[in-house]
Amino acid sequence: MSAHGPLLVHHLGVFVTDFATAEEFWTAALAPLGIVPGYRADGLAEYWHDGHDTPSLALQHVTDPAAETRGLHLAFAARTHTQVDAFHRAALAHGGADRYAPRHWEEYRAYCAFVSDPVGNNVEALVKEERGVGPV
Template sequence: MFSHLVLGANDIEATRQFYDAALGALGYEPGMVLVEGEKLLYQGNGGMLLITKPRDGKPATAANGGTIGLTAASDEAVDNFHAAGLANGGSDEGAPGPRDAIPGSYAAYLRDPTGNKLVAWRAPA
């Protein structure tokens, strides 16, 4: 359904470290740094994630109530996503485990260095 998502970031290098590690744990390639270090681009599954310094020059902030969902192939991939994100500047927003909201699913939540919330989840079988 979506062609791309765009997130703001204040520190592109810290953000690259986080996303390369967390998305790498889910099987994605490292991001491409574009426009003299002002943007990061991740591609996969027919879509793009673009992370950029805000065009208006103001600080980037996280969306209140917003979450970016990422598909994981297994519980182990969810665990690896969470561990890699924490080890690379992310903060815990929900440890890996089963989720009651969707019976049979398994997920973990992180915040990136800017505060954007992500979840990696394995759908019910």
């Protein structure tokens, strides 16, 4: 670990032109990870772990397609393989596309699943493992 400690992110914004479709995807995909909509307003949904408003993911409507978030790779920590599996199923059932089904990735020492959100961003759920023998 560095002298500065772990990287801490306060919030991240994802900007979308089709808010309803994106909100359905993100709400369903993140629910198995315990990440829920904590704040909603017109054209805005902010997701966090229940009871903790940071770090958060803010989903925000934009009208200009050039302002839409694309090319993002965002990985969410899970606690169990079951959560990763449920994330993958929920994402596919709500407009996501499969990138990689849940499996162990030796090179990352993690159990991961990857999906594309409705505009093609790479969204991942993972649980770190100790040399492939289970969650840390």
